[in-house]
Amino acid sequence: MPFYHALPEYPELRHVLVRHEQAAAHAADGYARATGRAGVCVATSGPGATNLVTGLATAHMDSTPVVAITGQVPRAMLGRDAFQETDIIGITQPITKHSILVEQVDDLADAIREALQVATEGRPGPVLVDIPKDVQQAKAVGRSGGQAVGSKTKGRARLAAPPDRLTALAYAAGLLVEAQRPLIMAGHGVILSGAYDELRQLAERTGMPVITTLLGISGFPESHPLHLGMPGMHGEVHVNRAIQQADLILGVGLRFDDRVTGNLAAFARGAKVIHIELDPSEIGKNVATEIGLVGDAREILRELLARVTPRGCEAWHEEIESFRRERQESFRGDLSPAGILAAIDEAAGGRCTIVSDVGQHQMWVAKLYPYQRPNTHLTSGGLGTMGFAVPAAMGAALARPDEPVWAISGDGGFQMNMQEIATMVQEGIPVKMAVFNNGYLGMVRQWQQFFHGRRYSATPIWSPDYVKLAEAYGIFGRRVERGDQVDEAVREAIAQPGPALVEFLIEQEANVFPMIPPGASLSEPIEGEPAAPRLVPA
Amino acid sequence: MSGTQAVVVLVEDHLITLNRVVGLIRRRNFPVQTLSVGPTGMPGVSRLTIMMQSDHAAAERAVQHLQKVVGVHDAAVIPQGDTVARELALVKLRPSAEQYAELLDVVQLYHATLVDESLDAVVLELTGSEAFVLSCLRALERFEIVEIARGGAVAMESGTAELRFGAQPQLEAGAR
Numbered sequence: 254m255p256f257y258h259a260l261p262e263y264p265e266l267r268h269v270l271v272r273h274e275q276a277a278a279h280a281a282d283g284y285a286r287a288t289g290r291a292g293v294c295v296a297t298s299g300p301g302a303t304n305l306v307t308g309l310a311t312a313h314m315d316s317t318p319v320v321a322i323t324g325q326v327p328r329a330m331l332g333r334d335a336f337q338e339t340d341i342i343g344i345t346q347p348i349t350k351h352s353i354l355v356e357q358v359d360d361l362a363d364a365i366r367e368a369l370q371v372a373t374e375g376r377p378g379p380v381l382v383d384i385p386k387d388v389q390q391a392k393a394v395g396r397s398g399g400q401a402v403g404s405k406t407k408g409r410a411r412l413a414a415p416p417d418r419l420t421a422l423a424y425a426a427g428l429l430v431e432a433q434r435p436l437i438m439a440g441h442g443v444i445l446s447g448a449y450d451e452l453r454q455l456a457e458r459t460g461m462p463v464i465t466t467l468l469g470i471s472g473f474p475e476s477h478p479l480h481l482g483m484p485g486m487h488g489e490v491h492v493n494r495a496i497q498q499a500d501l502i503l504g505v506g507l508r509f510d511d512r513v514t515g516n517l518a519a520f521a522r523g524a525k526v527i528h529i530e531l532d533p534s535e536i537g538k539n540v541a542t543e544i545g546l547v548g549d550a551r552e553i554l555r556e557l558l559a560r561v562t563p564r565g566c567e568a569w570h571e572e573i574e575s576f577r578r579e580r581q582e583s584f585r586g587d588l589s590p591a592g593i594l595a596a597i598d599e600a601a602g603g604r605c606t607i608v609s610d611v612g613q614h615q616m617w618v619a620k621l622y623p624y625q626r627p628n629t630h631l632t633s634g635g636l637g638t639m640g641f642a643v644p645a646a647m648g649a650a651l652a653r654p655d656e657p658v659w660a661i662s663g664d665g666g667f668q669m670n671m672q673e674i675a676t677m678v679q680e681g682i683p684v685k686m687a688v689f690n691n692g693y694l695g696m697v698r699q700w701q702q703f704f705h706g707r708r709y710s711a712t713p714i715w716s717p718d719y720v721k722l723a724e725a726y727g728i729f730g731r732r733v734e735r736g737d738q739v740d741e742a743v744r745e746a747i748a749q750p751g752p753a754l755v756e757f758l759i760e761q762e763a764n765v766f767p768m769i770p771p772g773a774s775l776s777e778p779i780e781g782e783p784a785a786p787r788l789v790p791a
Numbered sequence: 792m793s794g795t796q797a798v799v800v801l802v803e804d805h806l807i808t809l810n811r812v813v814g815l816i817r818r819r820n821f822p823v824q825t826l827s828v829g830p831t832g833m834p835g836v837s838r839l840t841i842m843m844q845s846d847h848a849a850a851e852r853a854v855q856h857l858q859k860v861v862g863v864h865d866a867a868v869i870p871q872g873d874t875v876a877r878e879l880a881l882v883k884l885r886p887s888a889e890q891y892a893e894l895l896d897v898v899q900l901y902h903a904t905l906v907d908e909s910l911d912a913v914v915l916e917l918t919g920s921e922a923f924v925l926s927c928l929r930a931l932e933r934f935e936i937v938e939i940a941r942g943g944a945v946a947m948e949s950g951t952a953e954l955r956f957g958a959q960p961q962l963e964a965g966a967r
Contacts, residue, residue: 350859534859
């Protein structure tokens, strides 16, 4: 209450009243991903604070700078199970980079400065500031500007001291030039450090093919001849085979997550790994590493660029080409995810931001959307948070008012946060929503089909009439059932000054191919419908 | 090289910081044997000693995680061959009258200290390496042990070297 009482005195702060605190955290995250600056969300004590938890965990897993400000009961009531008291610092401790309980009003301004600094410096992450009510009500002596806070985070940007550092760089550059089958695997770090040009130059100078992880997508242009695609569980066969055949992998700002590596024991057994990473604790965490280069991806790529001599990898490119397989599509009719995504890209003239949710559509978006511009693909990767797209797209749309921002969701994830349409209407946030409706929690259904004898337990999901829903909120709504309706619906949605919703009734039992079964190696993809799956009696 | 690794952490002496460090240990599954915490010569700074059953690389990675915690001033692994580590145990015993002389022999043999003596119970202080403390406890089993209180190890590097804090060079050639 005291916070909101003071808020109107600061018209330069844009406040957005959401319908659910989870959406506030995701929207702050979406804003942070789109801008690289901290997104801030505010919630009251108790349930308001606990509703932020999923959003903070999402930001933590994907290293995005979110600052959460929570109300707390007055200091004298702390620890007494007061009304709406919750230990939010304790609850969020494993999923925040840092948290601060402000115990004196004189510490408040510095606490906020510290929170913003910790959230954004080094490897970004969420920070929570918990402010007891009586601290909010107390008067503080205004101090504009304040003192600069010394670096609060350690273990970051520590390149090995020279001469070790120079030795490591020279050794790495030598390996890059000598390798016969080298690969670059680019992750979120490329986007966080803005290393787009450096990555492209290094790839072009060495002829190294570039693989982009789920969070690395849009860090390298999809149309570039050196771009191979996404690796891992739903990576294309030739991408995963290239990894398995490689003799050198240059990892740039990625975690070698289990969805990327598959069975670790069988991952890239012939490859030496050079790992560029801001956070030294990531080096060697999952994958044995020949050389760890700790620091900002952009700076280290520049250092490497200065040391590599131009070369090509033609024989290796030909070998990878021979690995290519036609992707099996299991869509009926002419309404395909590829067609929908192409229409969205075309209608926006290549200028739009895509925020995807989690599930089958997320994989289609990752694999099929023709990303050319940096940082135009936002998604919840590490935590895999269904319900992320709609609120995160609100944050992205506030950050990028000059281009359409699409929230692409499945029917499951969309229903988790569709209450935020009201926020878009009230606040004038023109998010374009696409719902890929297949009547199932599709990715789980796919697993049930492949690994659980087609027992579709608790995956069929009913949806409301989305066109009527749009109507109820007073926004544009359209249902698309055939391929020939896609272009017009997408164009009309973009033409709306405000939010718009387009539902696509896609094939109900479409699958995402290829797929590496959980626990299997990258060499063991399922490339098409499993033969005659065993039916389990219900 | 696998074995017991001593990790030393300097932290702000706030409960929340200790809470963060312990939370990290739990979350990352550090194979902790003992954990001890106490003040240092520096005001506001506590020293944690974490004894871990692991190889050196895992201990170094633990250090890198610990260094990321806001409120941790620094952390380091003590080189394994150069670790001086000591544990403390207090043992309350109730020896019978006939056993008393025998107990005093054991106390002398192990250089234990008799720190409290009442009508029919004594409290002994044992200080030494983990192996020493365990061996001493075994020797005391023949008396009636009422209670044992053991502290985790505290450790430092032998010789004149001051503990070298900060990340080690990131060149890991031939680690594979």
